[in-house]
Amino acid sequence: MIKKIQFNLDKRKTWLQIAQVVVAAVVVEATSFVQINLLVKSSRQEAALKANSVLSNTEYEIRDVIDEAEQAVKSNMWIVQWCMDNPDSLMSVTRRIVEDTPSVVGSTVALVPGYNKDLPFYAPYAHMVNGEIEELSLATEKYNYPIHEWFIEPLETGSGYWSEPYLDTGGGNILMTTYSRPVNDPHNVTAAIMTADVSLEWLSKRVGKVDIYPQAFSVLLSQKGQVLVGPDDSLLTAFTAQAAYDQVEFDNLKSSMLAGKRGVVALHTTRGISYVHYGPVSRTGWSMAVVIPDRDVYKDVRRMGIICALLQILGLAMLIYILFSVARSWMEYQQTKDIEEKMESELKIGRDIQMSMIPKPLPDRDDLDIAATIVPAKQVGGDLYDYYIRDQKLVFCIGDVSGKGVPASLVMTVTRSLFRNISAQEDDPARIVTEVNNSLMDNMSENEMFVTFFCGVLDLETGQLRYCNAGHNAPFLHTDHVEMMDVLPNLPLGIMEGMVFTGQELTLHYNDALYLYTDGVTEAEDSEYHLFGEDRLGHVLKEEGDAQEHLDAVIDAIEDFVQDAPQSDDITMLFIRYLKDNTQPAIMARHLILHNNIQQIPQLAEFVETIAEEKNLDQAMAMSLNLALEEAVTNVILYAYPDGIDGLVDIEAYIHPDCLEFIISDSGKPFDPTAAPEADVTLGVDERQIGGLGIYLVRNIMDTVSYRYEKGKNILIMIKKI
Amino acid sequence: MEVFIEKENNVTTARFVGRLDTPASQEVSQSIEPILNDPTGTIVLDCKEMSYISSSGLRIFLTIRKAAAAKGGNVIVKDINNDIRQVFMMTGFLNLFEIQ
Numbered sequence: 001m002i003k004k005i006q007f008n009l010d011k012r013k014t015w016l017q018i019a020q021v022v023v024a025a026v027v028v029e030a031t032s033f034v035q036i037n038l039l040v041k042s043s044r045q046e047a048a049l050k051a052n053s054v055l056s057n058t059e060y061e062i063r064d065v066i067d068e069a070e071q072a073v074k075s076n077m078w079i080v081q082w083c084m085d086n087p088d089s090l091m092s093v094t095r096r097i098v099e100d101t102p103s104v105v106g107s108t109v110a111l112v113p114g115y116n117k118d119l120p121f122y123a124p125y126a127h128m129v130n131g132e133i134e135e136l137s138l139a140t141e142k143y144n145y146p147i148h149e150w151f152i153e154p155l156e157t158g159s160g161y162w163s164e165p166y167l168d169t170g171g172g173n174i175l176m177t178t179y180s181r182p183v184n185d186p187h188n189v190t191a192a193i194m195t196a197d198v199s200l201e202w203l204s205k206r207v208g209k210v211d212i213y214p215q216a217f218s219v220l221l222s223q224k225g226q227v228l229v230g231p232d233d234s235l236l237t238a239f240t241a242q243a244a245y246d247q248v249e250f251d252n253l254k255s256s257m258l259a260g261k262r263g264v265v266a267l268h269t270t271r272g273i274s275y276v277h278y279g280p281v282s283r284t285g286w287s288m289a290v291v292i293p294d295r296d297v298y299k300d301v302r303r304m305g306i307i308c309a310l311l312q313i314l315g316l317a318m319l320i321y322i323l324f325s326v327a328r329s330w331m332e333y334q335q336t337k338d339i340e341e342k343m344e345s346e347l348k349i350g351r352d353i354q355m356s357m358i359p360k361p362l363p364d365r366d367d368l369d370i371a372a373t374i375v376p377a378k379q380v381g382g383d384l385y386d387y388y389i390r391d392q393k394l395v396f397c398i399g400d401v402s403g404k405g406v407p408a409s410l411v412m413t414v415t416r417s418l419f420r421n422i423s424a425q426e427d428d429p430a431r432i433v434t435e436v437n438n439s440l441m442d443n444m445s446e447n448e449m450f451v452t453f454f455c456g457v458l459d460l461e462t463g464q465l466r467y468c469n470a471g472h473n474a475p476f477l478h479t480d481h482v483e484m485m486d487v488l489p490n491l492p493l494g495i496m497e498g499m500v501f502t503g504q505e506l507t508l509h510y511n512d513a514l515y516l517y518t519d520g521v522t523e524a525e526d527s528e529y530h531l532f533g534e535d536r537l538g539h540v541l542k543e544e545g546d547a548q549e550h551l552d553a554v555i556d557a558i559e560d561f562v563q564d565a566p567q568s569d570d571i572t573m574l575f576i577r578y579l580k581d582n583t584q585p586a587i588m589a590r591h592l593i594l595h596n597n598i599q600q601i602p603q604l605a606e607f608v609e610t611i612a613e614e615k616n617l618d619q620a621m622a623m624s625l626n627l628a629l630e631e632a633v634t635n636v637i638l639y640a641y642p643d644g645i646d647g648l649v650d651i652e653a654y655i656h657p658d659c660l661e662f663i664i665s666d667s668g669k670p671f672d673p674t675a676a677p678e679a680d681v682t683l684g685v686d687e688r689q690i691g692g693l694g695i696y697l698v699r700n701i702m703d704t705v706s707y708r709y710e711k712g713k714n715i716l717i718m719i720k721k722i
Numbered sequence: 723m724e725v726f727i728e729k730e731n732n733v734t735t736a737r738f739v740g741r742l743d744t745p746a747s748q749e750v751s752q753s754i755e756p757i758l759n760d761p762t763g764t765i766v767l768d769c770k771e772m773s774y775i776s777s778s779g780l781r782i783f784l785t786i787r788k789a790a791a792a793k794g795g796n797v798i799v800k801d802i803n804n805d806i807r808q809v810f811m812m813t814g815f816l817n818l819f820e821i822q
Contacts, residue, residue: 623774624805627809634778688788696777
């Protein structure tokens, strides 16, 4: 639950961060949008400036051409007037005009019909054909010059006139416009019309020169609305260029242009807006327009905007990618941390289990110095040790479960519980180990684990050590020298059910010690994988010290050896030093042999009475001893032998300096009274059982009671401290 | 060991003299048959002259106590010496009997 909330928090945080990036990106985009808008505005202004400069430049150039044409006509007028009487010379005049004036491609002086009686129709014409000047007459029947506009208009108005553009089929076969002007004789009678043809091909070179934008073009419109120069002959198609248009806008534009106005207008077409800058060309009555498609103006801006947007999208994508990477790695880190925490808690559980199994230290004793330690590895290895004192015997064990972690800890717990339960009723290490093995096999048949185990029972009175090894490291024995104990290897626990383990025995003397350990000690590794080993261990153990000091010395030696290398396995050690002076032989005080006849019990009372007198025991102690012995012996008399069979009970009493030891033996059927159920003395009258009081009294009166069956004899040893 | 049983009105008195060890208990278990047959009224177990008791002796006391409990009788243990009191204490018998 907690984890989930945490995750949601993380998610919210991540979304918040994403939102922040998005806002930042929007701000960046907005900035560039503003910049692009400014650029658009300035582009439009620049376009307007360019269009206007094209307009005025073109106007100036046209005016130059017009001035040149008009000037050529004007400057030759006097010659024409002078030549009127000699019309034959007029051809040379027209020829000179064409020759001298670059913009003029043709010229004529057409006599007004009837002015000269000899020459009613006369119009010599010189014009440029392929760079050569050709002379011909316009006074032909086919051309019939007096009907042409260029002739009629100036004649009627008496002033100069620019004709509408026309395709001069009779003359140069080129599109041209003609300036014509009447020539008066000295009597102020109009004698002729003099003209100068200006090629519109030439004009179109000038006017068409609008290279400010790729799609931009210009249109020159005559006073009657004819297209003089433009991409198309029709103004409509010229402007719309195959795109749809707004008729009203177009009509307004056209009328404004024909009215000689100056201005700018936006024309909507399907390809977008085109801006039309227009203005009159003075003196001609023509109007000129520069058309700039909007998309042309903004082409660069648009391209820049697209590049900017792409770059920003790229940048944003990178930002988001980085953010996601950071977020993901953060989440991965969090997950790793969770897993680590989980592992850590599992490790802790393992350690806690292990530590909870450690026995409480014994109260100080003068016959025993015992110390134990367990240093768990990070991942618990399942080491165990245990010891306790029962009936003046130290029962102890050490073990190492194969495997690591919680499973090993659990097997360790089971093993330790079995050891406690079984050793509570059994003090033969071989039988304890055999029983623990069988129970373990029952409990963990599916488990691959096994346990190396060493179990010992030390009789604190006699120094007799019985032990049984189940595949564990041989302990060290510390007498006047240090040596490895002689142990049978045997199989570890948990491998073969029904296996009978063999025990061994030796006697400890005053100040002898045992050192038990797990392989975490000898297999401690330094950083170069060298093992600590048994030799080093044996060397360390030779040093003097009490039990705890010995363990500390080993730990210090291991730490010195491994340095910084991590501990890979549990280190478990148990040091037991036997401190009872058992070298003096006990004094045998009395020996009594009874038959299995209950009537002989009073002899036992006398026997105890004499011992009590010898040791000057008080009445209460004497009676207690008597009671315990009677109960134990009665037990043998009543139950050891079958009914009607004569049998003996052997009672030995040993007097030690600080205790009395009674050994009761018989050859009857094997029977362990210490394993019999005890009476529950807390029950009331109704629940109270009749039997079971005897062994209860024995246990309560005596300090130590132990039983063993040996060589066909039941042997019960009872010790009472005095 | 000898046991003297007297019955006066509603009170049965069993006087134990000597050691109540295991062999003695086997004899006494027969001597107290009359009490077990009629465990009513007040049964006084007089231990003034009893010097010793074993678990089989305790068993006899418990048998009487159980019989009396079944018939509504009342058992009083009188004048036990300190050693025997120790045994009674050890075995929880102090809680089972009214001790005087």
